[in-house]
Amino acid sequence: MRLSSFALACLAILSLSLSSTHSRADALRDSLMKLPPDERARQACIVKGLERMRRDKRLPRADRMKSSILSPAQLKGEVLxxxxxxxxxxxxxxxLSFTCEVTKDLLKATTFDYEVGAEIPADKWEDLGLW
Structure with missing residues (x-):
């Protein structure tokens, strides 16, 4: 049975809350390694991107990001x-448009450059899978 990305992300979070012989970082890494490479890179870039945008005065309360709403994100080597x-x-x-470089194992983003575009009207959110 193939687990969805959402299920694997939940597994990663759950594994962090359980005690085991692995450290929390090892448990998270193990869970992330189960994701397909492109999803692993997307998750690393989302974490880095939200951290960067929260420091930005333009988007101080950024709390969600989706990488493939209007068109699919493309992973080429270590660049998403x-x-x-x-x-x-x-x-x-x-x-939003962004370019993000990740480590060879696709577990950590090293750079994140972005441009924020226009506000997406609320009446389009459902069609785009936004909430």
């Missing part, structure tokens, strides 16, 4: 490019 992404800040969604 998303021209059709979206980011949520203060309960409003905005179009």
């Amino acid at each position: 490019t998303a021209k059709g992404a979206a980011v949520r800040s203060k309960e409003r969604w905005f179009a």
